[in-house]
Amino acid sequence: MPNKKLETLIRSLRVKRKLTQKELANRIGLNNSVLSRIESGNRTVNDSEINLFADFFQVTTDYLLGRTEYAKKFYIK
Template sequence: MSISGDRIRQLRETRNLSQIELANRIGINNSVLSRIESGRRPVADSEINSFADFFDVSGDYLLGRTNKKGSALDNGELEKKEQAEFEAFINNPEHGIFFRDYLSAPEERREEMREIFKILQDKERGRKPGDIQGEN
């Protein structure tokens, strides 16, 4: 099995999708997807982009060039926007105590803190006023 096919299969199974469901969403024939996942057919460049966009991972992850799933959008404008949101959050006097050392921390530690912030944002997404924190 090719790295691309194996990773695509793992991502598909993680989302509890059948090959037919994924093929329909990506816009390819399910027999093509079956051959890709089994390594009997290489993934075309346009297909790599479709899979990467659908699963929100990088093409490099699908190709086995990196083990970091990071989306293709993790760099550039999205990262700058997230960085600005994070810094606005930590500069809020109510939140700043917890993150007071962020701006003077080494970059590696800052990256860890941003990852924690992303996890917190994901957990809070969809929470309504009155909901218990951490529950959706």
Template structure:
């Protein structure tokens, strides 16, 4: 969704207040995503998360 909306990793992480290196590891599958992070991403994209 990030790429579909034309957001770079840097812009995306600035908007959600996350370290770019942490997000890069999540996106590459090297670090699992936490439930609260799913909700943060969902809020930004205006989709359902897990609550």
């Protein structure tokens, strides 16, 4: 997997689900301007926000951070 930047992955996941920035921001409890700055690369994403995105998109934080190519969470029984 190419090492996409976090902001690129967030935008890609949002667009794939046909959400506007405003819709996503409202669903995860962020201000729309914050999400806009994150997607444009003008603001870093803090740890709690990474968790919000991972939970909403049902992907791992490692995937968002470019540490793995596997997007889905695996559960060990």
